[in-house]
Amino acid sequence: MTDDSPLAGIMVVALEQAVSAPMCTRTLGDFGARVIKVENPQGGDFARHYDDVVGGLGAHFVWSNRGKESVAVNLKTDGGLAVLHQLLQHADVLVSNLAPGATAKLGLSPSDLETRHPDLIAVEIDGYGPGGPLSHRRAYDLLVQAESGACSVTGHPDAPAKPGPPVADVCSGLYAALSVLALLHARRPGRVAVSMFDTMTELMGYPLTYTLHSGVEQQPLGMSSPAVSPYGAYRTADGHSVVLGTTNDREWQRLARELLDRPDLADDERLRTNAGRVEHRALLDTQIGSWCAHHDLAHIQDRADAVGIGNARYNTPKEVLDHPHLRARGRWREIGTPSGRVPALLPPPVIAGYDPPMGAVPALGEHTDEVLAELGLTQGEIADLRARGVIG
Numbered sequence: 448m449t450d451d452s453p454l455a456g457i458m459v460v461a462l463e464q465a466v467s468a469p470m471c472t473r474t475l476g477d478f479g480a481r482v483i484k485v486e487n488p489q490g491g492d493f494a495r496h497y498d499d500v501v502g503g504l505g506a507h508f509v510w511s512n513r514g515k516e517s518v519a520v521n522l523k524t525d526g527g528l529a530v531l532h533q534l535l536q537h538a539d540v541l542v543s544n545l546a547p548g549a550t551a552k553l554g555l556s557p558s559d560l561e562t563r564h565p566d567l568i569a570v571e572i573d574g575y576g577p578g579g580p581l582s583h584r585r586a587y588d589l590l591v592q593a594e595s596g597a598c599s600v601t602g603h604p605d606a607p608a609k610p611g612p613p614v615a616d617v618c619s620g621l622y623a624a625l626s627v628l629a630l631l632h633a634r635r636p637g638r639v640a641v642s643m644f645d646t647m648t649e650l651m652g653y654p655l656t657y658t659l660h661s662g663v664e665q666q667p668l669g670m671s672s673p674a675v676s677p678y679g680a681y682r683t684a685d686g687h688s689v690v691l692g693t694t695n696d697r698e699w700q701r702l703a704r705e706l707l708d709r710p711d712l713a714d715d716e717r718l719r720t721n722a723g724r725v726e727h728r729a730l731l732d733t734q735i736g737s738w739c740a741h742h743d744l745a746h747i748q749d750r751a752d753a754v755g756i757g758n759a760r761y762n763t764p765k766e767v768l769d770h771p772h773l774r775a776r777g778r779w780r781e782i783g784t785p786s787g788r789v790p791a792l793l794p795p796p797v798i799a800g801y802d803p804p805m806g807a808v809p810a811l812g813e814h815t816d817e818v819l820a821e822l823g824l825t826q827g828e829i830a831d832l833r834a835r836g837v838i839g
Contacts, residue, residue: 459539
């Protein structure tokens with residue numbers, strides 16, 4: 448790890464699986480922390496095997512686990528727990544997202560950690576948080592998105608949908624990483640609990656606030672938004688889709704007069720305010736859709752750029768992989784995996800003078816012997832632990 452890393456010298460131990468905690472620790476690793484991922488010798492993090500498209504590894508796993516060290520330890524054995532506590536003696540941070548009650552069974556409850564590792568920052572990500580009627584439930588991204596109402600505001604009224612990216616997982620992981628950074632900045636230990644349900648109800652802030660004060664449950668509009676109009680995707684003459692949007696009255700006037708060449712729409716009193724445009728959304732979508740259907744995508748985007756109207760091309764994953772904006776800005780790197788080198792995107796933060804480490808995705812247990820040797824165990828002791836099934 449380079450000395451200029453913002454989190455150089457910080458050691459993170461991870462008891463993690465799936466996406467939320469791995470995204471937290473990968474983010475800390477992107478800032479230069481050393482991340483030691485403690486995995487069950489019998490298969491490890493189950494996200495390793497969601498699919499096998501990356502040379503035998505799951506795409507979720509490769510995405511969220513670069514730059515980590517894998518130590519295979521059976522925590523159901525006394526010897527395995529002893530190894531874990533030795534690691535925690537050297538760690539600054541513990542991040543976990545095990546099943547409900549699992550950390551307490553391992554003797555890693557907040558009170559246990561306060562007693563045994565008082566200087567540790569301990570973060571636990573769970574589904575619903577303690578103290579409520581759902582606290583005992585397992586929680587996956589889809590389940591939490593449904594419970595929080597996110598699926599009801601996505602898709603269409605007769606066809607609700609889960610937002611494609613695992614936003615409950617990812618945002619919970621990012622809130623957890625943010626909490627770690629806050630406590631590291633304060634130079635004090637702490638116990639942090641991040642609930643996926645609390646994260647998603649926070650992300651639902653606009654629809655919840657709207658319904659709270661209006662009594663109205665806004666209906667999902669597919670590619671559009673209940674808050675503003677016009678705002679949506681429209682088919683072009685050459686078979687693509689262009690996304691156009693306005694967020695204020697001045698933009699609407701430019702779109703109507705300068706892009707569509709429709710002063711009649713600009714002067715229509717019904718469409719003067721955003722509230723009126725939302726009410727008459729169908730009229731606007733019909734008029735804009737008709738105009739777009741007579742022009743190619745490139746022409747529409749060139750004209751929209753010229754008059755200052757926000758626009759985008761509707762892309763599929765294959766098109767994003769070869770996106771010219773990613774290429775021009777050098778956003779792709781190669782990282783190692785157990786089956787060879789693969790492309791990976793740089794993390795979003797661009798810090799002047801700092802290059803993220805972009806380390807390899809570890810094989811299960813790849814670093815077990817190395818890390819235990821750092822803890823002071825001899826080769827003979829490591830061999831004995833392996834023979835007793837304590838480590839993999």
